[in-house]
Amino acid sequence: MTPHDVSIWTIESLPINRHISPMTADKHTAPALPKAPVARRNPVVLEQLGRTRTDSYAWMKDENWQKVLRDPSVLRDDIRSHLKQENTYTEAVLAGTVPLQEDLFKEMVGRIPPAEESVPLPDGPWLYGLRFEKDAQYPLHVRRPRKAGASEADGPEEILLDVNELAARHSFYSLAQAAHTEDHRYYVYAEDVQGSEVYRIQVKDLATGELCAPAVESSTGSFTLSPDSQHLFWIYRDDNGRPSRIYRRPLLGGEDTLIFDETDPGFFLSIGVSASRKWIAIERGDHDTNETLLIPASDPTAMPKVAAPLVRGERYSLTHWQDRFIVLTNAGGAVDFKLMTAPEATPDRAHWQEFLPHEEGHFLLGVSAGKDHLAWLERRNGNTEIFTLSREDADRGDIRRHARHISMDEPAYTLSLLGVLEYDQPFLRYIYQSPTTPAHWYDYDMRTGEKNLRKVREVPSGHDPAAYETRRLFARADDGAMVPVTLLMKKGTKLDGQNPMLLYGYGSYGISMEASFSTTALSLVDRGVIHATAHVRGGSEKGWNWFLEGRAAKKTNSFTDFISCARHLIAEGYTAPRRIVAHGGSAGGLLMGAVANMAPELFAGIAAQVPFVDMLNTMSDVSLPLTPPEWPEWGNPLTDPEAYDLIASYSPYDNIRPVSYPAILALGGLSDPRVTYWEPAKWIARLREEARGGPFLCQINMEAGHGGSSGRFARLKEVALVQAFALWSLKQAEN
Structure with a gap:
């Protein structure tokens, strides 16, 4: 949900050198990259609602894609050959990061208990x-x-x-x-x-x-x-x-x-x-x-x-x-x-x-019931809180005043309501975690308010929460909205405007990016990278209206919010232009493609996992699994000229510019029914054709779908690849 390296700039030392001087950089010339695959162009003219567009890479979509999903061996030979060439090229460009990928993978595995229950x-x-x-x-x-x-x-x-x-x-x-x-x-x-x-x-x-x-x-x-x-x-x-x-x-x-x-x-x-x-x-x-x-x-x-x-x-x-x-x-x-x-x-x-x-600013997320008690989860000020209520208090009016309340004293954290354990019993289970605090499982007695700690997420290689710091910032968007940003960094990090940063975003379907604990993020943070999450509109971090303000006709708010967050972090001294690697997947991959077109100068690299980038074609193809269900999210370009024009104005595949782009890695899965394999493949081919800069890398997992590899350790190899690409692209941008 990573790619590039070749050359003497292989990142084998743990920290990134944050202050390479121009003189040092001038003394070295990176080796030439291997030759990228050149996808054949077969222009197809598409007419729709009186509008015309040309797609030169439509051939990458197998006409029998439904059969391919169920049996990948039937993929057309010319498509399989091209995807394998892309994988080979990505591996060649990133060959120098293989030792780093191995180190990252070992670190991540070391933070997972070998045996766990x-x-x-x-x-x-x-x-x-x-x-x-x-x-x-x-x-x-x-x-x-x-x-x-x-x-x-x-x-x-x-x-x-x-x-x-x-x-x-x-x-x-x-x-x-x-x-x-x-x-x-x-x-x-x-x-x-x-x-x-x-x-x-x-x-x-x-x-x-x-x-x-x-x-x-x-x-x-x-x-x-x-x-x-x-x-x-x-x-x-x-x-x-x-x-x-x-x-x-x-x-x-x-x-x-x-x-x-x-x-x-x-x-x-x-x-x-x-x-x-x-x-x-x-x-x-x-x-x-x-x-x-x-x-x-x-x-x-x-x-x-x-x-x-x-x-x-x-x-x-x-x-x-x-x-x-x-x-x-x-x-x-x-x-x-x-x-x-x-x-x-x-x-x-x-x-x-x-x-x-209803109380504005108190976004109700879910309800769980036992025989004599009720519990609900709500989001306020970006964090989640749990309330519990007895049957007796339910009939007394003003139930919020009578309810018990569970929250935490941290700037950014997450409470997950797992639910009432047994209907006839008063016990509720929830998880508490934050970017610095591993997950804690609690059983909570709704009669007495007593809680019982059942488990703490173990980090076998060691983790000291006091060595890290979580911050919650707010960036002013173009229209004045205040966009939350959650940061995880080493305590004592100097805000000198030179820190490398990974900026993650999603911003669709009302899905919140929670302030949770990530053992994988620590590999970057321990190398001096600030890990940031931009809670852009389209998610629901600030309530359901936050979602409504980032969908359909207002979708571009998601993209401009992300750019505003990047610029705010630069202005506040956390990082600098071309010291940021942007990262997102699925609909977050749409976000990555859009910001790559809108503000490529801000980023050293962009990692897009299973990216939804061929929007206009996908939302015009009623045979695809998610097209009709997602018209409320994006608009229907088959029947609505305004929706067509809006999607055409930001669809990443259709808005590539002849300017310098950062290094881009696009990952996909051959069996993915949500974001089909041809979206990242077409996007990368068109980037090579129309944009400058890069390199532009595509890797398709020929044995997996939307979620990547299966298995608790195997999936970490893809995470290590993304992180190695991020570190590699930061080094390339310095040089």
């Missing part, structure tokens, strides 16, 4: 969890008998699933979900063996250790089990890679019964069971709109019924609590959301009543 999850007579054996890439799924009335184990471990054994048969292996039945007899899991996110669901009999039902094919990986342990509900992924239908089948095999057929190609689907085990819930919707359908768990073969009919522009989710639903919604203009209640028997909008009123 999760905090167990209690469920009835068992404690369930994950355990990594020494140096294993994948976990064991395990359980132990539970001591009556306690959270301690009372018997030997039972291995439910050995993921290492399953993964050994494949070059890529990933589980989307795994769950046991309510009667604890069967274990169900969804596996992807090529990175295409097309999952196979398997059912294992825990008594015999054998698979005991025909596999479910072509699933999204999302499923749920009826509380009576008799039925499996699963979501079908169609040939366009979209979740289009929900089926129910007998757990041990039998006919699939269609229970929901999604007619809107822009809607996602999800399914789950309430913590009370009374309701099975289907949710359908996009980033703007959704609705929930309910099936009583006591009658799992019943057809789903709509709880509250869909209203365009409104979102809601239901959490079952006692005899009611807690409704988390933005209805009535509650941009940061509010809580309402609805009777269990009549959950439609006509029966919603206010529970926790």
Whole structure:
């Protein structure tokens, strides 16, 4: 989610030399780079809404791309040959960083416990969890008998699933979900063996250790089990890679019964069971709109019924609590959301009543319920806080005043609400972490407010939080908005305007970049690099309106915010022009491509992982998995001339300029259904054709998809590559 080096400028010493003089630099000449691949040009003229554009590299998209996702071996030979040439070139340019990559990888591995175990999850007579054996890439799924009335184990471990054994048969292996039945007899899991996110669901009999039902094919990986342990509900992924239908089948095999057929190609689907085990819930919707359908768990073969009919522009989710639903919604203009209640028997909008009123600046993120307590997570001033409420206090009014409150005294931190552990018990689990503080797992008693520390993220090679410093700054955007920036740096770093910096950004879909602990970031920080995250609009770090101000017609705010953050950090003495490496992935790769076109002079390098850069073509291709679902995010260039013109004005692939660009590394995955392999490949080819500077590097993982390599250690090799590229490009810019 890295690339370049050749030459005498290989970075093998740990710190970067921050003050190379012009005289020193003039004494050396870097060796010539190897010759870059030259992609053939085959211009295709595209006409759309009375507008014309030319795409010379459209041939890189295999016309049978759907088959390629499911079977990469059928990729057209000329495309495979070109991608291999790109990989070879990237490896040659970055050959000098191989020792550095190895050092970085060893450091990152050294910060991960060789053997590790999760905090167990209690469920009835068992404690369930994950355990990594020494140096294993994948976990064991395990359980132990539970001591009556306690959270301690009372018997030997039972291995439910050995993921290492399953993964050994494949070059890529990933589980989307795994769950046991309510009667604890069967274990169900969804596996992807090529990175295409097309999952196979398997059912294992825990008594015999054998698979005991025909596999479910072509699933999204999302499923749920009826509380009576008799039925499996699963979501079908169609040939366009979209979740289009929900089926129910007998757990041990039998006919699939269609229970929901999604007619809107822009809607996602999800399914789950309430913590009370009374309701099975289907949710359908996009980033703007959704609705929930309910099936009583006591009658799992019943057809789903709509709880509250869909209203365009409104979102809601239901959490079952006692005899009611807690409704988390933005209805009535509650941009940061509010809580309402609805009777269990009549959950439609006509029966919603206010529970926790909307309060601007208090962005409500999620709700978890136990029998006698309720918990919710909200974001305020960029940080997350947890509130808990007893059943008695729920009826006393002004519930925020009566609720218990969990927060931390740090400038930037994250609390993650894992949820109520067991519906009939008052215990809640959450994680606390910050850029300097490793993750802490706590169990919290909602009756008394007492917390029990269950685990601290171990860093075997050592970590001293006091040696680092976290800061939260605010950069003024072009329109006056104040954009948060989170910094991690060595304590005592001099603000002399010469520090190297990695500036990360995302800014889409309302996804927040949390102020969390990263063992990989420490490798850069320990080398004198300041690690910064720009919380640009399009995320929700400052509330849901922060997202709305960075999407669709206002999308360019994300790009100008990132540039404003870079310039603010320069002005405040944290870094300097061409001392910054920008980094982002997926929709954050769009951000990288846009800022490369808009302000290339600021950056020494840009690392773009699975970058969404061919926007105009992708959002005009209705066959692609995410095109219709993402029209609310970007606009529809097939029907809306204004949306076409807006996307055409910033699409990275369509706005490359004949000026000097920094070194750019684009990483992709051949089986990626979200950002297809041809986007980074086309972008790099066009950069070489039209831009100056660089070099421009492309590396396609021929055995993985959107998330890169699988395995807890293998994925670190790609992280090491990105960091080596960052350090290499900083050195190149100095020289």
